[in-house]
Structure formats: structure tokens, C-alpha cells
Amino acid sequence: xxxxxxxxxxxxxxxxxxxxxxxxxxxxxxxxxxxxxxxxxxxxxxxxxxxxxxxxxxxxxxxxxxxxxxxxxxxxxxxxxxxxxxxxxxxxxxxxxxxxxxxxxxxxxxxxxxxxxxxxxxxxxxxxxxxxxxxxxxxxxxxxxxxxxxxxxxxxxxxxxxxxxxxxxxxxxxxxxxxxxxxxxxxxxxxxxxxxxxxxxxxxxxxxxxxxxxxxxxxxxxxxxxxxxxxxxxxxxxxxxxxxxxxxxxxxxxxxxxxxxxxxxxxxxxxxxxxxxxxxxxxxxxxxxxxxxxxxxxxxxxxxxxxxxxxxxxxxxxxxxxxxxxxxxxxxxxxxxxxxxxxxxxxxxxxxxxxxxxxxxxxxxxxxxxxxxxxxxxxxxxxxxxxxxxxxxxxxxxxxxxxxxxxxxxxxxxxxxxxxxxxxxxxxxxxxxxxxxxxxxxxxxxxxxxxxxxxxxxxxxxxxxxxxxxxxxxxxxxxxxxxxxxxxx
Numbered sequence: 001x002x003x004x005x006x007x008x009x010x011x012x013x014x015x016x017x018x019x020x021x022x023x024x025x026x027x028x029x030x031x032x033x034x035x036x037x038x039x040x041x042x043x044x045x046x047x048x049x050x051x052x053x054x055x056x057x058x059x060x061x062x063x064x065x066x067x068x069x070x071x072x073x074x075x076x077x078x079x080x081x082x083x084x085x086x087x088x089x090x091x092x093x094x095x096x097x098x099x100x101x102x103x104x105x106x107x108x109x110x111x112x113x114x115x116x117x118x119x120x121x122x123x124x125x126x127x128x129x130x131x132x133x134x135x136x137x138x139x140x141x142x143x144x145x146x147x148x149x150x151x152x153x154x155x156x157x158x159x160x161x162x163x164x165x166x167x168x169x170x171x172x173x174x175x176x177x178x179x180x181x182x183x184x185x186x187x188x189x190x191x192x193x194x195x196x197x198x199x200x201x202x203x204x205x206x207x208x209x210x211x212x213x214x215x216x217x218x219x220x221x222x223x224x225x226x227x228x229x230x231x232x233x234x235x236x237x238x239x240x241x242x243x244x245x246x247x248x249x250x251x252x253x254x255x256x257x258x259x260x261x262x263x264x265x266x267x268x269x270x271x272x273x274x275x276x277x278x279x280x281x282x283x284x285x286x287x288x289x290x291x292x293x294x295x296x297x298x299x300x301x302x303x304x305x306x307x308x309x310x311x312x313x314x315x316x317x318x319x320x321x322x323x324x325x326x327x328x329x330x331x332x333x334x335x336x337x338x339x340x341x342x343x344x345x346x347x348x349x350x351x352x353x354x355x356x357x358x359x360x361x362x363x364x365x366x367x368x369x370x371x372x373x374x375x376x377x378x379x380x381x382x383x384x385x386x387x388x389x390x391x392x393x394x395x396x397x398x399x400x401x402x403x404x405x406x407x408x409x410x411x412x413x414x415x416x417x418x419x420x421x422x423x424x425x426x427x428x429x430x431x432x433x434x435x436x437x438x439x440x441x442x443x444x445x446x447x448x449x450x451x452x453x454x455x456x457x458x459x460x461x462x463x464x465x466x467x468x469x470x471x472x473x474x475x476x477x478x479x480x481x482x483x484x485x486x487x488x489x
Contacts, residue, residue, distance in 0.1 A: 155189045310430075347376065
């Protein structure tokens, strides 16, 4: 499908709305509620004017008596060597501004209930929340706006680390499990390309890892649609996502060198990704098995009271794993064929396996019960779609071709990550993920969410035992070594 759309249309949100309205065959898209998106090296100069306009449109005071809550975490962010948060506070000095620092004692803030409750309580009575920082503080601010009844939210993005700045979802911790919840759109997002280009490489490399799920997650979304597990598949969203990856092979190396052109290109791509997530009526277009890998690692860190890794970095590694898992599934079908009847055990066949998988992490059984509730929902949906599943697998080659048209292989994704100096294997992550944790995460990630992925097909086919996981891990390592050899040559 040829779209009359390009990344520069991010400054023309009405044009994006038109394209979505013209291509909403399933009548599933939600309204793009963000009204102002600015990307550039002078956007901070617009902050006070943007806040005043948003307050006025919301029918709130827009002068010096307007109550602003500036939500931040303790992390120091610098712009041209100066503390950015001090600069933002100064730019907001014409209002009645209170700086709210949220600190849970972790090296990286956790969006769990205590922090969400504190943010909401300290925002009561505000006319506007301005969040400054990364994805977590942005999501906390979204929830605080909703709970405290704050009518305006302005986001200042400081790194190209995730795509959640420009969507209407919030990633939070519920009962120790990372969950994506519907939230509110930010009214305005200011993407300061100066601060982003000067952000630590680890943050922008993480965002690059997040970006590359556009080459893995659509595969899971397509499979779920074809098998009757998800009816939200919309080709126009895939086409818009293709814009995000245009020329990635040329500009990806610039991420590792902190080239402003490359980091700006990444920020634009992530902003468009966020809009796709928010308007598409589902996160499935960008969130498949690779995201489960990241969410599982975060859940473990939260339960153990350990530092969490960067979401996007984990997603990048997870994208290599996801594609290796698909390649393994295809190889096993080529070697052995697929026993469809075996793929329909009783709906409760995995209850013990799911609960046992999480018992070591949480002996109380709380996480195991939560995950089993979610997996049972998926199993019921799977059984209800048996006729469709059998019919689809009867034409396996057609299903395979349709899937492969939407993704890149594990070797290609690993090569992109390597050029950008982004993590591509589990041992590249910070904190480092040990071998045992990596294998446990890969083996059990499908049990934590209702959404179907390639990992579920491997489980149901009987190919997701220790030997099956080993085969996938070897494929991942082969892809990473090939990327390193290619660069060295």
C-alpha cells in the first residue's frame, strides 16, 4: 500500500489523522489525542508558550497563577553541560511551579503502585503536569494526570530511548508483573534534539533496540491474526512502521557516534511508532515475543529488588531471540512436520507448568497465579479457534511467506544492532543477564501474557523443552557472531 505520508508529517498531526481515517478497514483506530508535537534543537524555547496555550484550551488559568507540577526522577540530565531540569524549572518560572521529585530508592524509578499513588497525590490541584525525563517518568505522569484530574500534560523527551512518549499507554508494575495499560495522550510532546544527541549512548542505543521490534513483532501479530487469535491486524499500520525503518542500514552507525542527524532520525522514528501504538487500537503491531523477554527481566529485577535494565536494549536482544525462535519453528517443521492434534491439549494442561515456572521467583505463588490466569485466557482462545488454526496450517508455505514478508531474519537484526553499538545478545545487557536467567526467561516468557507469539507455537508443538531452547540460543549466538565477523571484515 502506497501512503502519502512521511516522517516529516510528525509536525502535521492532522495529516496522520487523515491517513488513518482513510485506511481504517476494521473501524478500530482510536483518535490521536495529542495536539502538539515538536522536534528540534530550539523546542525548549517554546515551552512556556505551549503550556499557556494548552491551559487556555483546557479552560484553566494560563498566567502566573497557573499551578504546574514538574514531575522528575532523581537522575541528573545535562544539556550543553548544564542541568536540564534546572533550565526547565526556570522556563516555567512564570507560572506557580512546584518541582516534584519521585524517588523509590532504586537506581531507575519503578512505575509501581506506591510511586503512582505518590505522583497522583502530589499532583492534586494542579492545572498542568510537565514531565521531564525518560519513558518511566512519562508514564507515571500520564497515570498521575488521570488519577488527580489534571487536565493538561506536557512531555519533555530527553533521550531516544523508547517510543512511549507519544502514545496513550502506560507501562506499570501490577502484582510484580509489568503490564501495559490504556492511559491518556500527552497534550504536547517537545523532543529536544540537543539533549537527545548528548544523551548517554546506552540510552539512544536502547531506543534503537526498541525501534527494531518493527522487524519482529509484526510477525507475531500476523500469525495471531491468521490463526484467529487477534482480529486487529491492520496493514496500514505496518506501512506506517515501514517509514520508521527507512534507510536504517545507512544511519544506524551514526547512533554509535552520537551524530545529531542519526539521533534525530531515531527520535522521529520512535515518535511515529508511539503514534501507531496509540491509534492502532492495540500494541500488538510492535509488541510480540521480544517484548515478553524484556518484561520478564523487569519482573525478576522487581521481585529481587535489583536494578532493571533498559527496556529498549532488552527488546533489541529479544528481537534477535524472537526471530531465531521463528527460524527454529520453521526448521523443525521442515525436519519433522507438524502434528496439529498435539497442539490442542486440555485448556488447563499447562497450569502446573506455569505455576511451577514462577515458584522460584515468588514462593507465595502470587505471580504464578497471575500468569496462569492470563495464559488460561490464551488457551481458551486457542481452542475456540481450532478450525481456523487447522485450516491455516494446512497451507503452511503460504503462512510462512506472509510472515516473512513482514520481518527481518535474526542475522539481519543482529547486524543492525551491532552497527549501532546496541546490545544484541543477553550478555551485552546492563545489568548483565546470566546464562541461567536468560534461558529461564526465554523458556517461560510466553506464560506471562494473553497475547499469542511464536513461543506459544513452539510450546504447543512440543518443541520448547530444554533442547529446543538450546537450539534457539545457538541460533542467536550464530547471528551475533556473523554480525561481528561482517563488521571486522
